[in-house]
Amino acid sequence: MSLIQTLLGTVLFAVLAPVVGCLLAGADRIVSARMQGRVGPPLLQPYYDVRKLLGKEDVSVSGVDGLYMTCALVFTAFSGGFFFSGGNLLMSAFLITMAALFFIIAAYSSRSPFAEIGAGRESLQVMAYEPMVILMAVAFYLATGTFQVAGVFDLRHPIVCTTWLAFIGFLFILTIKLRKSPFDLSSSHHAHQELVKGVTTEMSGRTLAKVEVMHWCETVLFLGWTGMFFVWGGPATLIVGVVFALLAWFLEILIDNNFARVKWQAMLKSAWIVALVCGGVNIAVLMLL
Amino acid sequence: MSFATKSPWVIHYDASSCNGCDIEVLAALCPGFDLERFGIVNTGNPKHADIFLVTGSVNERNQHVVKQIYDQMVEPKVVVACGICACSGGIFHDCYNILGGVDKVIPVDVYVPGCAVRPEALIDGVVQALDILDQRAKALEAKRKGA
Ligand code: SF4
Numbered sequence: 001m002s003l004i005q006t007l008l009g010t011v012l013f014a015v016l017a018p019v020v021g022c023l024l025a026g027a028d029r030i031v032s033a034r035m036q037g038r039v040g041p042p043l044l045q046p047y048y049d050v051r052k053l054l055g056k057e058d059v060s061v062s063g064v065d066g067l068y069m070t071c072a073l074v075f076t077a078f079s080g081g082f083f084f085s086g087g088n089l090l091m092s093a094f095l096i097t098m099a100a101l102f103f104i105i106a107a108y109s110s111r112s113p114f115a116e117i118g119a120g121r122e123s124l125q126v127m128a129y130e131p132m133v134i135l136m137a138v139a140f141y142l143a144t145g146t147f148q149v150a151g152v153f154d155l156r157h158p159i160v161c162t163t164w165l166a167f168i169g170f171l172f173i174l175t176i177k178l179r180k181s182p183f184d185l186s187s188s189h190h191a192h193q194e195l196v197k198g199v200t201t202e203m204s205g206r207t208l209a210k211v212e213v214m215h216w217c218e219t220v221l222f223l224g225w226t227g228m229f230f231v232w233g234g235p236a237t238l239i240v241g242v243v244f245a246l247l248a249w250f251l252e253i254l255i256d257n258n259f260a261r262v263k264w265q266a267m268l269k270s271a272w273i274v275a276l277v278c279g280g281v282n283i284a285v286l287m288l289l
Numbered sequence: 290m291s292f293a294t295k296s297p298w299v300i301h302y303d304a305s306s307c308n309g310c311d312i313e314v315l316a317a318l319c320p321g322f323d324l325e326r327f328g329i330v331n332t333g334n335p336k337h338a339d340i341f342l343v344t345g346s347v348n349e350r351n352q353h354v355v356k357q358i359y360d361q362m363v364e365p366k367v368v369v370a371c372g373i374c375a376c377s378g379g380i381f382h383d384c385y386n387i388l389g390g391v392d393k394v395i396p397v398d399v400y401v402p403g404c405a406v407r408p409e410a411l412i413d414g415v416v417q418a419l420d421i422l423d424q425r426a427k428a429l430e431a432k433r434k435g436a
Contacts, residue, residue, distance in 0.1 A: 029325070038323040045328050051292035052339075055426055057364040059336075196333040204336040204363045 010081025013217070017080055021216025022046050024223075028253055035257045050212050056205035061110040065203060068106035069210040075099035076217045083224055086150030090137045096221060097133075099214065100126050103199065110202035118198025122186035124264050128271035129173035135279030139166040140228075142286035152231045158240070160229040162286060167229050169278030171248060173271055177222050179215075180252050182259035183267050223249055293339060293365055293426035294419040296328040300338035302358055304391065305381060306345025309405035310372035314342055317408040324412065335361035340418055341368045343391045344406075346378040350386070352394045359395040365425035367398040367418045372406040379404060 025046040033040025042048075060066060079095035082088055100122070107119035137147065143159040144151040152159060160167050176183040187198035200211055226248045227241030303311050318324050318331055332338050335358045347355055359368065370391045373379040378389040391397050398421050401414035 033323070033325060037320040039326050040323070041325050041328050045296065048292055048295040048328055052296045055292060055430065057429065059363055197337065200337075201334060202336065208337065 005085045006081055006087050008081075009083075009085025009087070010078050013080035013084050013220075014077040017077075017217040017220040018213050021213075021218075021220045022050075024219055024249065025212075025216055028249075031250070031253050032257055035253070046212065046216070050209045053205055053209035053212070058205055060204075060207065061112065061202045065106040065109050066207045066210070068102045068109065069203075069207050069214070072099040072102035072106070073210055073214055073217075075102065076214050076221070080217060080221045080224075083149055083221060086148060088147050089140055089149050089228075090134075090147050092149075092221070092225075093133050093137055096218065097126065097130065099218075103211070103214070106203070106207070107199040107201075112202045114195065114197070114201040115199060117195055118186045118201060121195075121264060122199050124268060125176050125179075125183065125186055128183075128268045129176045131272060132169050132173040132275035132279055135275055135283060136163075136166055136170045136225075139163045139279065139282050139286060142283060149228060152228060153234060155232045158230045158232040158237070162289075163229065163282055165278045165282040165285075169274050169282075170225070170229075171251070172274045172278070174222060174226065174248065175252060175255055176267065176271060178219060178252055180256040182255075182262040184256075184261060185264055185267065188261070219249075291423050291426040291430070294423045296330075297339045297415070297419060297422060298330045298332045298337055299340040299342050299415075300332055300335055300358065300362070301342045301344070302355065304343055304345040304351055304355060304375065305348045305387065306372065306374060310344035310374070310403075313405050313408050313411065314344060314371060317411050322408050322412065324415075329415070335359075336363060338362055339366055339422060340415065341366065341395075342371050342411075342415075343368065343375050343397075344371045346374045346381050347388045347391055347394050348384075348386045349388065352388060355391065355394050365422055365429050367422050367425070368395055369399045369401060369411075369414050369418050370397045371401050371411060371414070373402050373404045376400045376402055 023043065026041070026043040029045060030040040030043065075095050076099040079092045079099065082095065083092040104119045104122050107115045107122065140159060140163070141147050143162050144155060179187065187200050188196060200208060203211060223245040227245035230244040231237050231241040301311070301314050316322065318329070341359060341362060343355065368391065370376050374381055375391045378387055381387050382389060388394065399414045399418045401410050403410050
């Protein structure tokens with residue numbers, strides 16, 4: 001994979017992912033509202049939210065949280081760039097974790113007890129999903145013989161045929177990665193939870209707008225990872241990937257609306273057990289084959 | 290219309306309400322009225338909120354809390370007093386510990402009467418508050434451009 005290609009992918013991702021992610025976030029809120037018997041906000045509501053946040057007064061407790069969030073955004077863009085230009089999957093996974101770490105540091109920098117609890121829980125979430133992400137990348141390698149995402153186009157069948165168990169494990173941690181209920185421990189979209197905003201407690205205005213945009217980009221990237229399992233042969237099969245990614249996205253909204261938040265112990269244990277069983281068994285089988 | 294009016298996030302604080310008004314405030318966010326149609330979200334975090342909904346009158350103990358929440362909110366912001374207690378002290382006005390309406394502690398922009406405040410009245414009040422929010426957002430924008 002050439003450097004130019006990756007850079008081009010990064011720029012394209014940085015431009016397109018916020019647009020797609022914003023529409024997905026808007027649709028998410030409408031679908032959620034319909035599930036609750038409400039009409040819901042307009043499709044472009046997340047865009048209005050971010051525009052409003054950009055117009056708010058600039059107040060920052062530490063003065064550096066905005067900078068940390070900018071770093072998080074840049075790492076997210078590079079992660080998406082690596083993935084969507086067909087580059088290294090492991091690199092993409094590590095870069096998005098770097099973005100999550102900057103997000104956590106931004107929360108810690110405010111020294112607020114609420115933000116610190118949120119940041120602590122966000123770190124726990126990273127600990128919970130990271131093993132499965134690595135195992136997913138290993139399963140991808142064993143199925144395709146390369147870490148390059150573009151490798152799926154040379155296959156005769158989608159990798160989900162041999163890695164379906166790992167895919168189920170990945171779906172499980174997708175809920176944590178998208179910060180959906182029951183794993184929305186670090187921060188919730190809804191008030192009246194035991195810890196309402198957690199990580200973003202002390203963030204406001206521009207910094208919070210950056211958090212929103214980062215979430216949009218993350219959603220696009222993670223749905224891209226989901227779609228990757230269903231692509232084979234040539235670029236024409238990308239449409240199959242998109243369909244399955246959207247199905248997974250709908251499933252996440254359904255889960256989000258039907259479960260209450262769990263304790264962090266339950267999250268960590270279940271995520272690791274799933275990683276061990278789904279990821280571990282799948283990899284063991286692939287190695288024996 | 291500025292973007293401030295398209296996504297007003299609210300924070301709700303119960304000063305010394307009898308809970309009648311609180312229930313109505315939350316009812317306005319329920320499916321029957323569905324305030325999220327207008328982008329209104331109950332944030333529960335002063336730093337994210339644009340509209341401060343206070344129910345009940347202010348007393349000696351919680352006047353600092355009300356002030357604290359108001360101070361933590363980021364400009365542009367507006368305050369809506371929900372229910373007659375929040376407007377003037379209501380039936381609690383001559384209790385030994387009651388200071389009176391919310392305007393004894395922080396500047397109030399919109400007074401919504403009623404005991405308990407009806408969700409319809411509350412929605413009207415919030416819509417009026419949006420106009421004020423719009424003016425403030427524009428003023429802030431002008432100040433930023435001038436600076
Ligand atoms: S206005 Fe009436 S319902 Fe509302 S807090 Fe006062 S007494 Fe209760």
